[in-house]
Amino acid sequence: MSLSATYLARRDQMFPTLSPDDLVRMRRFGEPASFAAGESIVRAGEVSPGLIVVVSGKVEVTQDAGGGQRETIVVHGPGSFSGELAQLSDRPSLVTAEAIEPVDAVVIPSRRLRDLMVQEASLGERVMRALILRRVGLLESGGSGPIIIGPQDSVDVLRLQGFLARSGHPHRILDAETDSCARTLVDRFHVGRHYLPIVLCPNGKLLLNPGERELARCLGLVKPMDASKLYDVAIVGAGPAGLAAAVYAASEGLSVIVLDCRAFGGQAGASARIENYLGFPTGISGMALMARAYNQAQKFGVEMAIPDEAEHLSIATDDTGRHYCLRTSDDEAIHARAVIVASGARYRRLDMANLAQFEGSSVHYWASPLEARLCAGQEVALVGAGNSAGQAAVFLASHVKTVWLLVRGASLDASMSHYLVERIMAQPNIKVLTETTVTALEGQEGNLEVLRWCNRAGEETARPIRHLFLFIGADPNTDWLARSDITLDGKGFIQTGSRAGQERHPLETSLSGVFAIGDVRSGSVKRVATAVGEGAQVVAALHACLAKDDRHPSMPQATRMV
Incomplete structure (x- = not known):
């Protein structure tokens, strides 16, 4: 296993050497x-004591290289620091760090690391960049995190x-x-083939075909909730609207927790x-943009419970008041x-009886590099x-032989931005079929083999297609609010403002x-920029709401973050 291109190209930013003045400020x-x-300072799978700033001595950082071997990532000397994004959120380490000679250091715990980011802007920027790049390096090298076998x-x-x-979690x-x-691992743990896949977590625990939440708990991505803690605000959903609200609320001193049922x-x-x-003239992938927002929220101390699903909202009253x-x-x-x-x-699903048997293997609601690798060189629909x-x-056109773009309407112009329509028309391997609908999915053992579609004239076509991508809109994720007395359209x-039937803030x-903000809100504009704008806008209303509550003894006081 070799170190990633990021390690080689941006090593100085990943592993900066701090000046004596920087060390004084960090102490x-x-x-x-x-x-x-x-x-041993920290082992993979264990929670690190924090960011380890080396004053004297040397610290070796290694990752699993397979076969019981370890690979050296870097040796930290005086003026260097050991840690990556896991240390920002007090999660288990992805790497192992060991003193290879006597070491004097300064240990900065996670909560104080976030203080450093805010209070020492210039120094904090360099540290944050290093933490992010180190995570990128771990993702690229594939030598850290859980091992999925199957x-x-x-x-x-x-x-x-x-x-x-x-x-954004490294894995193999x-x-x-x-x-x-x-x-060898399957034999060592005496796992029958019918139990595959198995997951070997960095802490040594073995999971048999786990669910996402079970895996997240094993990796320390989700921790047990503190039922005695009262947050200023709980945000349900970690899309652009929810993350924007989290960043703005936490940066203004509110205690914030964010839940999302997926990622x-x-x-x-x-x-x-x-x-x-706005601000990205060359474009940016949605995952890269959201990862930046996610890390930014953690920088300001937002607690993340992902994946964890909200199932019911109610009003509670105790000796502290109403919340x-x-x-x-x-x-x-x-x-x-x-x-x-x-x-x-x-995501909306096609109304087809056998759709579920192909989901995950052949039917996709997401077009990422993972899916692109699955269908490289093939025809897809x-x-x-x-x-x-x-x-x-x-995106898929650059990886596959042909993209059959099936459109129910008469053209793309009514629902797609002009620049995208132009780009699609310029791609020779994207075939646009208007007034066309899928009529049948054929295959066996969960693998799609033939896709059938029909046009307005009633002409049916069958193609040997193994991967189908569905981007047919979405329905509001509000079922969990069924007993909460929140008005829906x-x-x-969710109806807000005057639509909610009372005198209310517009959100x-x-x-x-x-x-309510973002796509779940009735009448919202379905754009990333709009969602981010509503996430920022709602915080002003949130402050007013909490200030009003502060004037009433019956409402609990917020615990402010330092």
């Missing part, structure tokens, strides 16, 4: 510590791989049929390239003075006519202190 955020030669084309392998990729895939290390990014994270977002309670799918309770609903929408469909079609979107629902 006030940490505590002195000493480590003997050969002493058939490469298994639906569950793809499911777990997709979850970790969307979560070993094919149980062709990889000798994989076979951060929402539908925006599925966009292969966003080219009309809101979110009950999660794991039957945990989150208490907050206010709630922002940014739960977005669920994509259903949809919006911007997300256009971005996905252009006829299509299930406030019929329930005082509960706000």
Whole structure:
């Protein structure tokens, strides 16, 4: 296993050497510590004591290279620091760090590391850039994180791989049929083939075909909730609207927790390239944009519970007063003075009886590099006519033989941005079929083999297509609010402001202190920029709501973050 291109090209930014003045400034955020030669500072799978700033001595950082071997990433000397994004959020380390000679250091715990980011802007910027680049290097090298063992084309392998990729978490895939290390691990743990895939977590725990939440808990991505803690605001949904609200609220001193049932990014994270977002003239992938927002939120101390699903919202009253309670799918309770609903929408599915058997392996709602690798050089079909469909079609066209773009309407112009229409028409391997609908999916054992579609004239076509992409819109994700007394419109979107039936802030629902932003809100403009704007706008209303509550003794006081 070799180190990634990022390690080689941006090494100076990944591993900067701090000046004596920088060390003085960092000391006030940490505590002195000493480590003997050969002493383990942190092991992969364990929570690190924090950012380790080396004053004297040397620290070797290694990652798993397979076969019981370890690969050296870097040796930190005086003026260097050990850590990556895991240390920003107090999560288990992805690498192992060991003192290879006596070390004097300053240990900065996660909460104080966030203080450093805010209070020492210039120094904090350099540290943050290094942490992000180190995570990128780990993602590229594939030598850290959990190991997924199973058939490469298994639906569950793809499911777990997709979850970790969307979560920005390093991992490795070993094919149980062709990889000798994989076979050795399967035999060592006496795992029957019918239990595959298995996941070996960095802490040594073995999981048998886990769900996403089970895997997230094993990796330390989700921690048990503190039912006694009262947050200023709980945000449901980690798409662009929810993450924007989290960044602005936390940067202004509010205590914030964010929940999402899948991964951060929402539908925006599925966009292969966003080219009309202000400030990115060359475009940016939706995942890259959302990853920046996710890291930015953590920088300001936002707590993330992802994946964790909100299932019920209710009003709670105790000796501290009246507040809101979110009950999660794991039957945990989150208490907050206010709630922002940014739960977005669920992908629409084709109305076909056998669709479910192909989902995950052959039917996709996301066009990322993972899916592109699965269908490289093949013919694929994509259903949809919006911007997300256009971005996905252009992205896939650079990886596959042909993209059959199936459009129910008479043209793309009514629903897709002009620049995307032009780009699609310029791609010789994108074939646009208007007034066309899918009529049948044929295949076996979860693998699509033939796709049939029909045009307006009644002419049916059958093509040997193994991968179908669906970008046909979404329905509001509001089922979990069914018993919360929040007013919805006829299509299930949340009504706010005057539409909620009372005098309310434009983003406030019929329930005082509960706000709705982004795609889940009735009448919202379905654009990333609009969602981010609403995320910023709602924080002003949130401040007013909390200030009003502060004037009433019956409402609990917020615990402010330092």
